[in-house]
Amino acid sequence: MRAILATEPGGPEVLTVSDRPDPTPAPGEMVVTIAAAGLNRADLLQRQGFYPPPPGASDVIGMECSGTVAALGEGVSGWSVGDEVCALLAGGGYAEQVAVPAGQVMRLPAGVPLIEAAALPEVACTVWSNLVMTARIQPGETLLVHGGAGGIGSFALQLAQALGVTVLTSAGTEDKRAFCRSLGADVAIDYHHEDFVQVAKEHGGADVILDNMGAKYLARNVDALADGGRLVVIGLQGGAKAELDINALMRKRASVAGTTLRSRPSDGPRGKAAICAEVVEHVWPLVEDGTIRPIIDATFPLEQAAAAHERMTSGEHTGKLLLTV
Structure with missing residues (x-):
């Protein structure tokens, strides 16, 4: 099969088309013939050498795909070859096939x-x-999402609106702020000229903050929390190390959680399989009735993965970027 590999850590130019053996399913796995793969910020980090795949995962970049079932491993039931599916991956998405x-x-x-x-x-x-x-998060609470126009942000805005949550978000251009409002943001903050902490306080503080910046925003995020607020850090675009005022956190009876998805085990009560099951049960109905829709900025052929990475690096996209196979 064809797959996209980073020949060495570096810029988009290191992504090249290579031949890899076709995958075979281990017990409990399926092989999917890929139709399209989604890009994520973590893909850029892996290409640069900063985010290696978890032990045992494919070194081919790509953490999600859609396609058709090609083979079933021992013990897999409820599926048939030819079924159309999408999948959450630990790696392997930028390819013609993947075992998952x-x-x-x-x-x-x-x-x-x-x-x-x-x-x-x-x-x-x-x-x-x-x-x-x-x-x-509960109906009636206030959510602050940093970077509402991106892939994660654009989905979070739609889900939060569906859950009955007041949504604050930030974006750098008026076009992106208008885009965020169209997806359900109650307030779109110009992070170049407005202080998100002040805006959050004007709304009683944020009960939940979904943060992709990490260190750069840590102190300000804590300041922006409401009493009993929860800060969830899911990215490190602003660095990995910062000083935390624990007294400020305690006075608000607030909490800080840091999470990753890729490195979680598949099984277990908080594993990826359990998350996927909840998504199918609770989120897919919202997609099916049009409450949430996939937001796609652009698609690129698999061979143009470098161009897709350049588009993501530019920050000009709104929503998701896809590679088609």
């Missing part, structure tokens, strides 16, 4: 085309697991 644990494979939401479905697994599982399973 069966619990991380999901049927397509009704009405979603096969290619578009590649935009869903990573964002749906990330947002649901963090807002609902970790932060326990």
Whole structure:
């Protein structure tokens, strides 16, 4: 099969098309013939040498895909060769085929085309697991999402609106802020000229903050929390180390959680299979009735993975970028 590999750590130019052996399913796995793969910020880090795949995972970049079932491993039931699916991966998405644990494979939401479905697994599982399973967000609460126009942000805005949550978000241009408002943001903050802490306080503080910046925003995020607020850090675009005022956290009876999705085991009560099952049960109906829709900025052929990485690096995209096979 063809696969995209980073020949060495570096810029998009290191991504090259290579030949790899076709995967075979281990017990409990399925092989999926890939129709499309979604891009994620973690893909850029892996290409640069900063985010290696978990032990045992493919070194081919790519954490989500859509496609058709090609083979079933021992012990896998309830699926047939030819079924259209999407899947949450630990790696291997930028390729023609991938082997994946069966619990991380999901049927397509009704009405979603096969290619578009590649935009869903990573964002749906990330947002649901963090807002609902970790932060326990409730109707009537206030959510602050940093970077609302990106893949994670655009999905979080739609899900939060569906859950009856007041949504604050940040974006750098008026076009992106308008885009965020169209997806359900009640307030879109110009992070170049407005202080998100002040805006959050004007709304009584944020009960939950979904943060992709890490160190750079840590102190300000704590300041922006309401009493009993929950800060969930899912990215490190602003660095990995910062000083935390524990007294400020204690006075608010607040909490800080840091989570990753890729490195979780497949099995277990908080594993990827459990997250996928909750997404199918609770999120797919919202996709099927149009409450949430996959937001796709652009698609690129697999061979143009470098161009897709350049688009993501530019920060000009809104929603998801896809590679088609």
